[in-house]
Amino acid sequence: MTRGSAPAGVTPTVDGRRVLVKVPATSANLGPGFDTLGIALSLYDELTVTAVQGGPRTVDVHVTGVGAGEVATDESNLVVRAIDYAFEQLGQPLPSLRLEASNAIPHGRGLGSSAAAIVSGIMAAKGLLDGIVDVDSSTLLRLATELEGHPDNVAPALFGGLTIAWTTSEGPSHKRLLVHRGVSPVVFVPETTLSTKLARSLQPASVPHEDATFNVSRSALLVAALIQSPELLLAATEDRLHQSYRASAMPETDALIRMLRDAGLAAVVSGAGPSLLVLGSDPAQRLFASSLVAEHSVTEWRALMLAVDLKGATVVPHPVETASLTDS
Incomplete structure (x- = not known):
């Protein structure tokens, strides 16, 4: 049985799942490429998200590093809002969540902190829904762009490297390019x-x-x-x-x-x-x-x-003891 699959007749659930997410900082525009060009940089926000089992829905957010004591720690938190948006758009019920964020990307300084938060949430949703809903790269970019408003930061945050982003009547698109090693x-x-x-x-x-x-x-x-x-x-x-x-x-x-x-x-x-x-x-x-x-x-x-980040956002499953999910 592959990760996320369930025995015949059993409806798969995200309850009890935990994922680790890592998202790079980004710099958009790069001078002349206004709202089009962006580059991923080797400075990262890291996030652990656990879908808590049982009971009415709750959200528990803990932040260390940049934004600790400043950013919202309830359902208005941008990462939580991105997770919720992804679940809703993918037709899935909202789980209770425990978030542990370790942030290094400066806020309000032109390094894509809001894009990183949005991409963190979208990638967390992708990881939690692994085996339940297939979330491809175009869907990731669409969901992130709908929340951010433009794709120039979310594209490099998602895919790494240098990205060219554009929008058509069918939605946002991107092209990822490798940056010369001398840059x-x-x-x-x-x-x-x-x-x-x-x-x-x-x-x-x-x-x-x-x-x-x-x-x-x-x-x-x-x-x-x-x-x-x-x-x-x-x-x-x-x-x-x-x-x-x-x-x-x-x-x-x-x-x-x-x-x-x-x-x-x-x-x-x-x-x-x-x-x-x-x-x-x-x-x-x-x-x-x-x-x-x-x-x-x-x-x-x-x-x-910094170096140019080549991977973009990553999400990996992280096993967790069921008993620990109910601990406060």
């Missing part, structure tokens, strides 16, 4: 946060045709630079669609990006900001960028020298 990311994270909603509100409803054409060319070049020619990253990360409009909301981010680019480094706003991402063409550029930020920054910035 060396470093993220600089400030103490301050920025709301994605606020960042988006600063953009105009339309842009000049010349700027749109500029970004189309740079986006195409950026794909080539990331998968084949890292030496082109500086030119490929130029942008005229969103970063300048958002600069007033994160003046130090903007100043540091201008300084780094003047020094020949491919620096961009990470997602909606205020973190900034430098896509080095070799590891030495990361050290150079770190020294420049340390020298020129006014406030404290944390440098995260």
